[in-house]
Amino acid sequence: MRARRIRKPNEFGRAPDGYQMQIDAASTPGYTPTLEASTPCFPSRIAQDGVAVPVKIPTS
Numbered sequence: 001m002r003a004r005r006i007r008k009p010n011e012f013g014r015a016p017d018g019y020q021m022q023i024d025a026a027s028t029p030g031y032t033p034t035l036e037a038s039t040p041c042f043p044s045r046i047a048q049d050g051v052a053v054p055v056k057i058p059t060s
C-alpha cells in the first residue's frame with residue numbers, strides 16, 4: 001500500500017481524549033484550506049442536557 005503524500009503546510013492535532021483536528025492546504029493555488037474536526041463516540045447514557053455550546057471560531 002502506498003502512503004498518502006501530504007501537501008505542506010498541514011497541521012494535525014489529536015488530544016488524549018480522542019478529539020481530532022486537521023487543517024489541509026488546498027492542492028490548487030487560490031483555494032482555501034480544509035478544516036476537519038471529529039469527536040470520539042461516547043455511549044448515549046452519559047449524554048447530558050444543559051452543557052454549554054462551544055464558541056464559534058470567527059472567519060475573516
